[in-house]
Amino acid sequence: MSVKTPVCVSCGCFCSSVYKQFGPEIIKLTTCVNCGAVADKYVETEWSIIIIDMFLLRSEAVRHVLFNLDLQAAWKLIILFILCDAYVKTSSSYKSTVKEPMKHEKYINELELNFYLMCIKSFLDYFIFASLVVVVLYHSQVENIERFSSKYLFHSIIIASYGKLFMLPVLVWSKDDYYCETLIILFIFLSQMQVIRVTTKLSSIVTATLLIIISEIVYMILQHVL
Numbered sequence: 001m002s003v004k005t006p007v008c009v010s011c012g013c014f015c016s017s018v019y020k021q022f023g024p025e026i027i028k029l030t031t032c033v034n035c036g037a038v039a040d041k042y043v044e045t046e047w048s049i050i051i052i053d054m055f056l057l058r059s060e061a062v063r064h065v066l067f068n069l070d071l072q073a074a075w076k077l078i079i080l081f082i083l084c085d086a087y088v089k090t091s092s093s094y095k096s097t098v099k100e101p102m103k104h105e106k107y108i109n110e111l112e113l114n115f116y117l118m119c120i121k122s123f124l125d126y127f128i129f130a131s132l133v134v135v136v137l138y139h140s141q142v143e144n145i146e147r148f149s150s151k152y153l154f155h156s157i158i159i160a161s162y163g164k165l166f167m168l169p170v171l172v173w174s175k176d177d178y179y180c181e182t183l184i185i186l187f188i189f190l191s192q193m194q195v196i197r198v199t200t201k202l203s204s205i206v207t208a209t210l211l212i213i214i215s216e217i218v219y220m221i222l223q224h225v226l
Contacts, residue, residue, distance in 0.1 A: 007067040008032035008039045009060040012198065015039050018068055040068050054162070057191060062159070062198045071155050081161045082126060086118040088167040121222065128221060130157040132214045137200055156195035163188035 006018045011034050018040035019027045032039045042050055042064040053061035065071075090111065134153050166184045193207045200207075 006040065007063055008035060008037065009042065009063040009068070010037040010039075011035040012059075012063060012201070019043050040064055042068075054159075057194045059194065059198050062195050065159055066155055066195065066198065071158075077158050077161075078126065081158075081164050082119060082122045084164045084168055085122040085125070086115060088164075089118040089122065090115045125218060125222060126161075129214060129218045130154060132217060133157060133196070133210070136210060136214065137196065137202070153196070153199050156199045157192070160192040160195045161188065163191050 005014050005016075007013060008015050008018075011032060013032060013034040015030070015032055015034075017030055019029050021027045027043070029041070029043060030039045031037065042053075042061065050061055050064065054065065134157075137153060163184055166187070167181070170180045170184065189208075189211065192211055193204065196202065196207050196211070197204060202210075
């Protein structure tokens with residue numbers, strides 16, 4: 001199956017096209033032959049609505065972004081998420097380690113060095129986690145091999161990490177709010193679970209179990225590496 005083949009956002013079945021174009025500004029949305037619903041209602045939807053539905057973890061919005069959009073700039077999102085994650089880790093580490101005042105120059109130098117180290121750690125965390133998820137789920141998709149694509153799954157892992165962006169406003173407006181950080185971590189986990197379910201059609205229990213096991217493996221690996 002071609003990687004560029006769109007899917008119906010309602011049922012997830014592949015379809016030949018999600019709309020027909022009759023002119024420069026005239027299009028007609030097509031219906032899915034499997035479920036009879038509009039193949040992709042988000043074609044004519046504003047980006048703000050799509051983003052809100054992504055935050056609400058709607059499977060239709062996830063399918064639209066993963067399967068029916070061109071994600072050629074996915075590597076830019078990875079860089080953004082790694083920088084956000086590194087900033088959060090740097091801030092958290094200094095909250096727990098810095099107990100007495102330091103000279104301004106020394107503080108800046110140590111802060112900069114620590115940020116670079118956290119960038120490396122965040123990259124390794126991201127890369128190992130995504131690789132393990134792809135490898136494990138690829139070998140579990142024998143029955144759905146035509147439906148599954150490792151490229152789609154990599155895009156799923158990338159898109160699922162948008163919850164990391166919420167950590168920045170938490171640091172600015174609620175620096176010591178443990179509950180907000182916990183809720184964001186939970187949201188990231190749920191979003192990862194949702195996009196993997198959409199990509200592979202695995203059950204929620206199986207997907208959640210795999211994510212927990214893989215997260216623990218990544219944590220143990222990083223504990224020995226860094």
